[in-house]
Amino acid sequence: MLTHLRPAFSLVVLFTLLLGLVFPLGFVGVGAVVFPFQANGSLIVRDGKQVGSALIGENFTSDRFFHGRESAISGTDPKDASKTVPTPYDASTSTASNLAPTSKALHDRVAGDVATLVKQGATAGTIPMDSVTSSGSGLDPDISPDYAALQAPVVAAARHVPVETVRQLLAAHTQGRMLGVFGEPRVNVLRLNLALESLSRSGAAPGSANKVQTSSN
The missing domain is CATH 1.20.5 (Single alpha-helices involved in coiled-coils or other helix-helix interfaces)
Structure with a gap:
């Protein structure tokens, strides 16, 4: 044996x-x-300090920055442990909304987002899907070029710069399909916002700003 x-x-x-x-x-x-x-971890560093990761989105709320997709992540309310509060892009966890297509809360939220985009100049029939749907992980770092293009006029107005300057920067940071086949064209929100900050500080042309990985939200 x-x-x-x-x-x-x-x-x-x-x-x-x-x-x-x-x-x-x-x-x-x-x-x-x-x-x-x-x-x-695809960490983005400026002046020796880590300012984020290219793989994890961040919660930008100011009109001076491009925004990522809706993040449904929530956490414990510090004032009442029996309740939860929204904690979008909390990198310590990952979750979707899990709301059903018949959910009134989902319909109200999407309707509100559509109304906001229309006020900003979008056409109701051509609004990109990712501009009104939440991220499956709650941490998506990328958005579609179409969604970013919708935000360009708002960002330009908040920064008091020509919208064409912002659009050129956006074009410089738009990534195509992997190997020309896999995935969809995308824009990394954190990288774009960091380059946007660098552009504002240096006054450089968009073409040169795309090489800079700087700043935070």
Whole structure:
């Protein structure tokens, strides 16, 4: 019996060490060397300080900045532990709204968002889906170029700069499909806002601002 168990036990130990320790550490090591930015969380740094991650959205609320998608994340109300309060883009958790299509709260919120966008100059029949629907994770870092374009006039007015300047910056930060096939064109909200701040501070042309990763919300 021991004759049969010994090789079986040895194989279990060997493959546990190989597949549970050696391979994972090897992949981590290779990733850190070959893809250091991605392996370390795609962190965006300015002046030696971390100001965010390219993979996690942030809750921009001022008209001076582009806004991300609706985030349905909520947390415990500090004043009443039995209740919850909205904590959009709370990176310590991730969740969707889980509201049904028949939810009155969902309909009211979407109707309010549509009304706001129409007041800002959008046409009701051409409003981008991501401008009125919440993020599935609550942490989406990207929005569609169409949604960003809707916000450009508002941002330009708040910053007292020509809207064409903001649109040029937006175009410089629009990413296409991966390998020309996968995914959809997108705009990273944090990167765009950081470059927008840099543009305002330096007075540089949009083309040069796209190389700068600066500021915070």
